[in-house]
Amino acid sequence: MQLMSIEDLAAYLGDSKRTIYKYIASGDCPPYMRISAKNIKFDRADVDAWLESKKVFPVLGGQQMSELILVDNAKDMIKKAVRSGKLPWTPRAQAVLKSAEKRARKDGCDLVGTEHIFFGIVSVKDCLGSIILKNLGADEARCVELYERLCKPSKQNGVGKTKLSEDIHNVVKCAYEQSNEWGHEYIGAEHLLVGILLAGEGAGYQMLTDLEITLEKVREETQKLIVCRNVKDERREK
Numbered sequence: 001m002q003l004m005s006i007e008d009l010a011a012y013l014g015d016s017k018r019t020i021y022k023y024i025a026s027g028d029c030p031p032y033m034r035i036s037a038k039n040i041k042f043d044r045a046d047v048d049a050w051l052e053s054k055k056v057f058p059v060l061g062g063q064q065m066s067e068l069i070l071v072d073n074a075k076d077m078i079k080k081a082v083r084s085g086k087l088p089w090t091p092r093a094q095a096v097l098k099s100a101e102k103r104a105r106k107d108g109c110d111l112v113g114t115e116h117i118f119f120g121i122v123s124v125k126d127c128l129g130s131i132i133l134k135n136l137g138a139d140e141a142r143c144v145e146l147y148e149r150l151c152k153p154s155k156q157n158g159v160g161k162t163k164l165s166e167d168i169h170n171v172v173k174c175a176y177e178q179s180n181e182w183g184h185e186y187i188g189a190e191h192l193l194v195g196i197l198l199a200g201e202g203a204g205y206q207m208l209t210d211l212e213i214t215l216e217k218v219r220e221e222t223q224k225l226i227v228c229r230n231v232k233d234e235r236r237e238k
Contacts, residue, residue: 002044003033009042027088031186033227045126050091087179090188092127096120107153111165114196114204119147121189129189132221138211146207167202174198182222183229190222 023029030050100120121129175195
C-alpha cells in the first residue's frame with residue numbers, strides 16, 4: 001500500500017489542497033483513511049482506480065460507445081441503489097456494479113442479480129471484496145468456475161436497460177447498514193460482499209455458501225485489513 005497525503009494527492013492531480021478538500025466534502029473523491037481530523041491518507045491504488053472511472057471516450061460508434069452505454073446504465077443503477085442513503089460509493093464499488101451489469105447483459109439477463117454482483121466483486125481484482133475472498137481460499141479461478149457452472153447464459157445478449165433485482169436492493173440496504181455499523185463513510189466492495197451474506201438470498205448467496213464463505217469469516221477478515229469500529233457497542237457504552 002502506497003499512502004498519499006492531501007499534499008501528495010494535490011500534487012499528483014495538479015490541483016490545490018483546497019480543491020482536494022472540496023472533492024472530499026462532495027463525496028466525489030478516492031476512498032481515504034481518516035487517521036485524525038487533520039491527517040487524511042489515500043491509497044495510490046484507490047486514487048488510480050478513481051481516475052480510471054473518470055475516463056471519457058469521445059469517439060462515437062463501435063466498441064467504445066458500447067462501453068459508454070454500459071457505464072451510463074450502471075451510473076443510473078448506482079443512483080437508484082443509493083437513493084435512500086447518503087454514503088458515496090467508492091470507485092471500486094462502482095466498478096463492481098459496472099462489471100455485474102456487463103456480465104448480466106452478456107448472459108442475456110435484463111435483471112442484475114446477486115450472482116452478477118458476486119461475479120463483479122471477483123472480476124475487480126484489486127477491490128477489497130476480491131482480496132477477502134482470495135484470503136479465505138476462494139480465488140478468482142475457483143469463483144469464476146463456480147459461476148459459469150451454476151449460471152447458464154441465454155443464447156442472446158440482454159436487451160434494453162438492465163435493472164437491479166429486488167435481491168440487489170436488499171444487498172445494498174444491508175451493505176449500507178454494515179458500513180454504518182463499522183463507522184465507515186462510504187460503500188465499498190467489502191460492504192457489498194457482506195451485504196450478499198446478510199441478505200441471505202439469491203444465487204450469489206448460494207455460491208458463497210458453496211465456497212464455505214460465511215458472514216463471520218468475511219467480517220473477521222475485513223477487520224484484519226481495514227479499521228472497522230463497532231459503532232453499536234460504542235453507542236451502548238454511552
